Amino acid sequence: xxxxxxxxxxxxxxxxxxxxxxxxxxxxxxxxxxxxxxxxxxxxxxxxxxxxxxxxxxxxxxxxxxxxxxxxxxxxxxxxxxxxxxxxxxxxxxxxxxxxxxxxxxxxxxxxxxxxxxxxxxxxxxxxxxxxxxxxxxxxxxxxxxxxxxxxxxxxxxxxxxxxxxxxxxxxxxxxxxxxxxxxxxxxxxxxxxxxxxxxxxxxxxxxxxxxxxxxxxxxxxxxxxxxxxxxxxxxxxxxxxxxxxxxxxxxxxxxxxxxxxxxxxxxxxxxxxxxxxxxxxxxxxxxxxxxxxxxxxxxxxxxxxxxxxxxxxxxxxxxxxxxxxxxxxxxxxxxxxxxxxxxxxxxxxxxxxxxxxxxxxxxxxxxxxxxxxxxxxxxxxxxxxxxxxxxxxxxxxxxxxxxx
Ligand code: ADP
Ligand code: ASP
Ligand code: MG
Numbered sequence: 001x002x003x004x005x006x007x008x009x010x011x012x013x014x015x016x017x018x019x020x021x022x023x024x025x026x027x028x029x030x031x032x033x034x035x036x037x038x039x040x041x042x043x044x045x046x047x048x049x050x051x052x053x054x055x056x057x058x059x060x061x062x063x064x065x066x067x068x069x070x071x072x073x074x075x076x077x078x079x080x081x082x083x084x085x086x087x088x089x090x091x092x093x094x095x096x097x098x099x100x101x102x103x104x105x106x107x108x109x110x111x112x113x114x115x116x117x118x119x120x121x122x123x124x125x126x127x128x129x130x131x132x133x134x135x136x137x138x139x140x141x142x143x144x145x146x147x148x149x150x151x152x153x154x155x156x157x158x159x160x161x162x163x164x165x166x167x168x169x170x171x172x173x174x175x176x177x178x179x180x181x182x183x184x185x186x187x188x189x190x191x192x193x194x195x196x197x198x199x200x201x202x203x204x205x206x207x208x209x210x211x212x213x214x215x216x217x218x219x220x221x222x223x224x225x226x227x228x229x230x231x232x233x234x235x236x237x238x239x240x241x242x243x244x245x246x247x248x249x250x251x252x253x254x255x256x257x258x259x260x261x262x263x264x265x266x267x268x269x270x271x272x273x274x275x276x277x278x279x280x281x282x283x284x285x286x287x288x289x290x291x292x293x294x295x296x297x298x299x300x301x302x303x304x305x306x307x308x309x310x311x312x313x314x315x316x317x318x319x320x321x322x323x324x325x326x327x328x329x330x331x332x333x334x335x336x337x338x339x340x341x342x343x344x345x346x347x348x349x350x351x352x353x354x355x356x357x358x359x360x361x362x363x364x365x366x367x368x369x370x371x372x373x374x375x376x377x378x379x380x381x382x383x384x385x386x387x388x389x390x391x392x393x394x395x396x397x398x399x400x401x402x403x404x405x
Contacts, residue, residue, distance in 0.1 A: 039160060
């Protein structure tokens with residue numbers, strides 16, 4: 001008998017019919033003899049609706065109240081799924097993040113889990129119930145309700161799977177697994193049967209939103225096998241597992257796209273030690289994550305530093321840079337939110353020369369200008385104009401031989 005954590009995303013619990021289908025699936029898993037812990041997201045686009053409501057009532061959104069508001073979405077789903085399970089003859093009980101013992105820090109809207117104390121979930125399992133846990137939420141060390149960041153139900157599911165030593169964490173969503181590109185952008189994308197944690201980290205970090213990045217980090221750290229699959233067809237999907245040393249690695253496994261970031265350039269910066277440190281220390285103190293960074297070669301002792309941040313952090317990051325500008329004697333701060341990023345990911349890149357060249361050739365042959373480049377040992381990313389990103393993904397998908405027949 002296995003213990004399985006089953007996470008259902010927004011579309012999977014989007015309406016009453018979907019919720020009944022989820023309950024029937026959980027009932028089937030139980031009937032096969034396995035224990036199940038269910039983790040649910042808010043129904044459909046409910047979290048976005050709540051964010052719009054918050055915008056409509058106030059220009060400022062106090063983070064504590066925002067978290068209180070947003071966690072309501074998952075609360076609705078957990079109660080409804082629990083009721084639907086009852087109707088299928090499965091005894092269950094729903095739990096908020098706080099009741100499930102998910103203890104976080106006090107950083108509202110992007111809280112990190114500090115500790116898992118899932119005693120009530122263990123007790124429910126021991127009593128033969130199926131616990132249904134509200135995703136995306138926890139309770140802070142100050143006893144306030146927190147959320148884990150957008151897409152955070154994936155984190156809840158993996159954290160519970162790790163704490164309960166589950167055999168697998170199943171992520172049910174609206175596609176049949178992890179694909180060689182977003183199937184909404186590339187119709188010829190193929191489903192990958194297996195993806196290594198390393199590759200999945202890069203895919204998640206560069207726009208493949210099928211799994212939230214932090215959930216993949218957590219799964220790798222605790223060796224929780226992940227199985228991404230469809231709640232519409234229920235067919236086996238993609239396994240995210242430790243790299244299998246006997247397997248030949250694909251040179252490029254996936255092409256990803258991301259238009260969620262913006263670029264900031266601090267221009268006319270004196271080229272001397274300590275300048276970048278001051279700038280990025282200030283951004284870090286504001287809790288702003290910086291992604292790609294490029295510094296130009298200096299000319300006459302002056303240089304430019306460009307970097308990308310989430311669009312949602314752009315206003316705060318620009319304001320922080322304007323302040324540091326005076327301190328470091330930079331000439332100007334400019335921002336550009338009309339950019340996008342295309343990346344290719346593949347563990348086999350390490351041992352195959354020519355991958356970078358083919359990427360740049362493909363973009364240039366299609367008249368696509370590269371504005372920034374960054375690489376890791378298994379990824380190459382290029383920043384482009386936002387309106388060229390989808391075309392770039394499709395051309396690269398074809399050029400690297402990933403198109404399905
Ligand atoms: P959920 O609500 O179930 O968490 P998400 O919308 O967060 O679902 O993630 C699923 C979506 O991720 C898919 O509908 C798909 O459009 C998108 N996606 C982006 N890149 C990929 C990829 N490489 N493979 C699969 N899906 C992807
Ligand atoms: N409902 C939250 C969101 O939309 C959390 C999640 O779905 O994972 O971001
Ligand atoms: Mg998601």
